Amino acid sequence: MSTVRARAAGVTGHRLFWPLVVLVLLLMANAIYRPSFLSVELKNGHLYGSLIDIVRLSAPLILVALGMSLVIATGGIDLSVGAVAAVAGAVACLYISEQPDQNSLGVVLTAVALGFGVALLLGAWNGILVAGIGIQPIIATLILMVAGRGLAQLIAEGQIITINSGPYKVIGVGHLLTLPFAIVIALAVTVLVAVLTRRTALGMIIESVGGNAEASRLAGIRSRRITFLVYVVSAACAAIAGFMMTANVSSADGNAVGLWVELDAILAVVIGGTALAGGRFYLGGTVVGALLIQTLTTSVYAMNIDPQTSLLFKAVVVIVVCLIQAPAFRARFRRRRSVPVTPVEPVGTEKEQVPA
Amino acid sequence: MAKTGITLTRRGLGAMLAVGLLAGGLAGCGNSDTGGDGDSGSSGGGNGKLVIGFSQVGAESGWRTANTNSIKESAAEAGYELKFDDAQGKQENQIKAIRNFIQQKVDVIAFSPVVESGWDTVLKEAKDAKIPVILTDRAVDSADKSLYKTFIGSDFVKEGRLAGEWLVKEKSAATGPVNIVELQGTTGSAPANDRKKGFAEAIAANPNLKVVASQSGDFTRAGGKQVMEQFLKANPKIDVLFAHNDDMGLGALEAITAAGKTPGKDITIITIDAVKDGMQALADGKFNFIAECSPLLGPQLMDLAKKVKAGEEVPARVETEETTFTQEQAKAALPNRKY
Structure with a gap:
């Protein structure tokens, strides 16, 4: 009996439990509104349905949020990811639009390499400002958030670059083994980052830098190098996301690509259980957070919620997720019901000293 | 070690700010050159040519660029002198430009307001100087409608x-x-x-x-x-x-x-x-x-400028000449599209 209860407490106490519950509730609400929401059919040899849309559209956000997780783990933040995505997408699309044969694979690979290279430079710029010069991350990346958007518009000369390139389009809307290619890329990058950080000491080193950079340095970790590295990785992830966003509509709009994606990414990271203070990160949680945010957006359209109220709807769901995920809030709620499931909870005992 | 890091930071920030200010100042200088097209030596209306001062919002989209080009081209076609200013999305730039136009005693002032409010003072100055004002593309919310002659834009x-x-x-x-x-x-x-x-x-x-x-x-x-x-x-x-x-x-x-x-x-x-x-x-x-x-309101604007200068009555609201396109009309019109 007690083991069952302990196990139940273990499940509900898991940091992914509540985000997953909300995700399932959202999907159920959609299914009640329109039963066919959950149906997935095979169309033209690939999967088709609202669920597939959610997965495909969340791919760029997953990528950006992955990079953001690592940056936040070091106690930093990267506000420039949206602008970097816009620059990378604009560079790639501009190059493709100037080639005589837009459908050549070589052209597309060169374009992607160019966009990626520019993004790495921008990431290195962030890294130098934060790790090298020591500017606060929020200020350092704010510079590129504003300037990068201007750079993207400059590259596109204020116009929307429209391209007609089959191979480039695959990045955004192609399919691999009936699955959207974008999500395959996003998952591959997720696995790569997970293996590199969790199967080696790298993840722990990143967390230790976030916990205390100076102590880590004294312990023999090159803190600055690690900090520099995470900003470069973040920019690299943003670049791939930028390719997906521009390939999705076969055009690069310097004003719109990746607009506000930095805020969605931070939200995804927080929903996933990573603290903004740094020192810890949970990649699985970040992926769930990104899926939850995209599901919210898609629900608004699928349930035809009035545009004037949709932002409020999103805000309410996010607040609920954040609140029920906070141990302090849950502990207070549980104490009201007066049956403490786990009597020795540090948060609970602390709270008991506060007069109600 | 840490200390030098911090001082470096401060100095670095200061240097960056200085560079930023300098760049801003330079851009401002380039911007305040309202000479634009035509000979900037002649101060307004000296040689009998109609002189129009125009302040544009900025160049934020292809639509806006086409709008700017339309106004420049039709001014050249009509043989008017155009003093063009790009406000770069800032109201203070636009107010400065309008004051410049007043000082230069242009014949007509036209502008696309960056924002709706806060124009009463500068428009009053133009009125006192007896220079008619035409709003293009965007409206202002001034209660006193006599501050401008007309508003031309899309409906x-x-x-x-x-x-x-x-x-x-x-x-x-x-x-x-x-x-x-x-x-x-x-x-x-x-x-x-x-x-x-x-x-x-x-x-x-x-x-x-x-x-x-x-x-x-x-x-x-x-x-x-x-x-x-x-x-x-x-x-x-x-x-x-x-x-x-x-x-x-x-x-x-x-x-x-x-x-x-x-x-x-x-x-x-x-x-x-x-x-x-x-x-x-x-x-x-x-x-x-x-x-x-349509952003191509240049020809209509030139026509209105001529009329208000001559003291003719113009309607308070003028709609941009716009059309509609079916598939057949699009095929015919596409080769000549400017934007």
Whole structure:
């Protein structure tokens, strides 16, 4: 009996439990509104349905949020990811639009390499400002958030670059083994980052830098190098996301690509259980957070919620997720019901000293 | 070690700020050169030529660039001297430019206000100097209507109505219900509100025409595509798509194709704007109808400038000459499109 209860407490106490519950509730609400929401059919040899849309559209956000997780783990933040995505997408699309044969694979690979290279430079710029010069991350990346958007518009000369390139389009809307290619890329990058950080000491080193950079340095970790590295990785992830966003509509709009994606990414990271203070990160949680945010957006359209109220709807769901995920809030709620499931909870005992 | 790091930081920041200020100052200098076209040596109206001072919002989009070019070209064609100023999206630049125009004693001042409010003082100065003012493209909210002579610009309600009227005519033979989905512009923006209103008024003429879903696609292609994907899944029978601009319509095209339907045939597509990519889609048969939102108000502006200078009465509100395009008209017009 007690083991069952302990196990139940273990499940509900898991940091992914509540985000997953909300995700399932959202999907159920959609299914009640329109039963066919959950149906997935095979169309033209690939999967088709609202669920597939959610997965495909969340791919760029997953990528950006992955990079953001690592940056936040070091106690930093990267506000420039949206602008970097816009620059990378604009560079790639501009190059493709100037080639005589837009459908050549070589052209597309060169374009992607160019966009990626520019993004790495921008990431290195962030890294130098934060790790090298020591500017606060929020200020350092704010510079590129504003300037990068201007750079993207400059590259596109204020116009929307429209391209007609089959191979480039695959990045955004192609399919691999009936699955959207974008999500395959996003998952591959997720696995790569997970293996590199969790199967080696790298993840722990990143967390230790976030916990205390100076102590880590004294312990023999090159803190600055690690900090520099995470900003470069973040920019690299943003670049791939930028390719997906521009390939999705076969055009690069310097004003719109990746607009506000930095805020969605931070939200995804927080929903996933990573603290903004740094020192810890949970990649699985970040992926769930990104899926939850995209599901919210898609629900608004699928349930035809009035545009004037949709932002409020999103805000309410996010607040609920954040609140029920906070141990302090849950502990207070549980104490009201007066049956403490786990009597020795540090948060609970602390709270008991506060007069109600 | 740490200490030097901090001092370095401060110095670095200071240097960066200094560089930023310098760059800003330089841009400002370049900007305040209102000489623009024509000989800047002659101070306003000396040689009998009509002198117009024009302050543009900025160069934020292809539409705006076409607007600027139209005004410059038609001034050159009419043989007027144009003092052109780019406000770069800042009201203080625009106020400074207008004061410059007043000092230079130009014959007519025209400008596209960056924001709606805060113009009373500078417009009063122009009035006291007896220089007539024409607003272009955007309105101001001054209570005193005598501060400016006229306002020339697009009528968004009319654009929506033209789109709706075409649809009513097109579907006049329909006996059953016609399901319409609508892609709205950015929630709360004037073009989105007005186009929605105009369209709704027009289609009320036929009770068979019904908007079954309406969502904001933020005027972007990605937004239009994402919303259309869900519209297609939630509504098995969609007959018509009405998008508040070409870009959202272009995004929706991809969603429609991915759903295995043929845009322009299975689903009738109506948009507003008539930018180049949109006109191309119309000529290719993917769109069915576009109501134009034209930036080419230069010739009309020159005509108005001449009239107000001569002291003739002009209407308080002048609509930009705009047209509509069907697929055939788009094919004919496409080679000559300027934007």
